[in-house]
Amino acid sequence: MNPWPFYLGAIGSSWDGPFLFLAGSIGQEGVKRVKSFVMVSKGEDPFRTTERVLQTFPLPDLKGKNVLIKPNAARLAFPGEGVTTHPSVVAATIKHLKKQGARRIVIGESCIFGVNAQEAFRVTGMKEVSEKSKVELLDLDQGAPMEIAIPGGKVIKKIKVPALLKEFDFIISIPVMKTHMHTQVTLSLKNMKGLLWRREKVRFHQLRYDRKVTEGHKELDIAISEMASVLFPHLAIIDGTVGMEGMGPAYGRRKKMGVIIAGNNALSADAVAARLMGFNPEAIPHLRLSAGKGLGEIRRRSISVEPKDYLKWEIPFALPPSQLSIPYPDVMVYDEGSCSACLSTLLVFLNDYHSRLPDYHLPDGKIHMGIGKNLSRCPKGTLLIGNCTSKMKRKGIFVQGCPPVASHIWETLSAEKGEGDL
Secondary structure, eight states: OOSOOSOOOOGGGOTTSSOTGGGGSSHHHHHHHSOOEEEEEEOSOHHHHHHHHHHHSOOOOOTTOEEEEEESOOSSOOTTSSSSOOHHHHHHHHHHHHHTTOSEEEEEEOOOTTOOHHHHHHHHTHHHHHHHHTOEEEETTSSOEEEEEOTTOSSOSEEEEEGGGGGOSEEEEEOEEEEETTTEEEOHHHHGGGGSOTTHHHHTTSOOOOHHHHTTSOHHHHHHHHHHTTSOOSEEEEEEEEEEESSTTTSSEEEEEEEEEEESSHHHHHHHHHHHTTOOGGGSHHHHHHHHTTSOOOSGGGSEEESTTGGGGOOOOOOOOSSOOOSOTTEEEEESSOOHHHHHHHHHHHHHHGGGOGGGOOTTSOEEEEESTTOOOOOTTEEEESGGGGGGGGGEEEEOSSSOOHHHHHHHHHHHHTOOOO
């Protein structure tokens, strides 16, 4: 069976697609015709395990093509922490693409707000890989944007992406296998959210629609599935060497898996990864919604997987907590509709500045903090973190930002107390 029964056209010449997958050459109906094929490789060494799966995975003809590799490298985290893609997985992918005759290979990422891209590239190991492999490493936020319409979108009608995406014929999503406090898992489809231009990523967390529109789903899950309808990678390579369980995507526990997953359909690859994590992909909203749009198969019997007994490598991941767990008994958090960026910022701030907050205890002996776009209740004197809480600023000290970085939170609090930058 040939899992790539199509001509791979150039994105630059057919961007009006509107489907990025196959550069608009077959669209969503074509995805339905492509048999989902996924391979799983087990091993201790990230480079060799990736190399082994790619040596046997059937790829289309990439000779002379321009290829973009989209890892998860948007945070300041070292290799092996389970937060970002292991650089050896990217290095092995580059080596294989060169053997396939790819003309241009680029590693591209758009970092989360407040993170310096060049520092992230250094810490995550992507800079070293690009230099040793002699490939470009791009901060995707530095160029101009372009807009893509979302046909039939319920919660997003269009998205902004870097205009340079038009230069690539083939896009590979290489996420790290993690749980996520808002989407249960974050894998190759959600990794494509990192191709949104600058603060467009934040907008996905600020959507609010009537239940008649959402039909009970989170706006974020709907947005990811709608984004996937026009921003779908050609190939998924999921780094499951060391993942993260619990309070992902940044503050969970390392989870050693020792697997690499490759799939010609990103949604099906995510479904296989979810099963290896101990989850039912049909119970993960953004995967189920994407499958409902015809973007790929998530049913086990409809995906061809090698080896067939791949579930022998299943290691259940701990679920993200249903409520934010703060390791400070004197801190009370009011969280209604926050995004992972604000949650991460809050944790970083408490980790760095908790010992300097005694003046912010209320009469009950606790520091009260509020986050989230739906925040509707909190006592007077609450520390309100992020733009989404602005409607409640009469209740306490409002810290502007989307999200504000930890140092800015402290500067704002210090200014309110008239202490300067102490």
